[in-house]
Amino acid sequence: MRVLVEWMPRLREAMATANALPRPVKALHIFSRHDGQPYTMSGFNSLVQRLQRAWEAAGNERFTIHDMRAKAVTKLRDEGRQAKDITGHKSDQAIDSTYDRRRVRKGSAVE
Template sequence: MRLVCSLTEETDDKEKPFHERAGLIHVVQEKTGTSVWIPIHDRLRPELESATRSAKGIYIVTREDGQPYAVEGWKSVWQRDKEAVGLAHTTKHGLRKNASIELIEAGCSEEMARAITGHKSSQSLSIYAKEVRQKAMAKMAVKLWNVAPVEKVEL
């Protein structure tokens, strides 16, 4: 997981608050090395507003002294603290998988999801999409089943 994000700006107007200027974050996926530009999600904007800035980028998660973690330090903190934030069952890879699933559940195509997640091929993403479609189909099936008339059969 890379914590540094380079930000582009839609305007040179430095008087505007950050969230009104920033449009995209640049992320290099650790697993694939894929470089992706991602529009900033509305729920991320407040985090970026309060994030620590340096010449290298913006750090969303920092040590208590405000400095960024080294990669190994971050891995240790993640392992130690993920339960406290309700993510005990996840791995760093699991976060990428969860993002993939959320994008597909939101109605994004696999290609759109790959543009965010940095998956190089559709192979693994199609597995997640299949899981999402199966879950949706099962929910629809049970809805129909719940309202279907029940005929008693004498044995």
């Protein structure tokens, strides 16, 4: 299943900021090495780990890409939206067991 996610103002702003960063050469990739080539998986992981150490040293808690996805799913659920429309999952089962991290789940009483 393909999922098309709309551009939101914060995403547009983040992309504009990333594209405005100085680069020694024109690159086709948003995140690229100094020579304009894409990072290898190992290089990208190393970059992410350096950023995470700096984030943690500033007093924040480390997180993973999976944590970001779980946060998005939880927010969608809190707003009453269908998370599977955004994640691409066919059912709610994987979402319920893996990504939904609400501490308290709310529901309406039946009359």
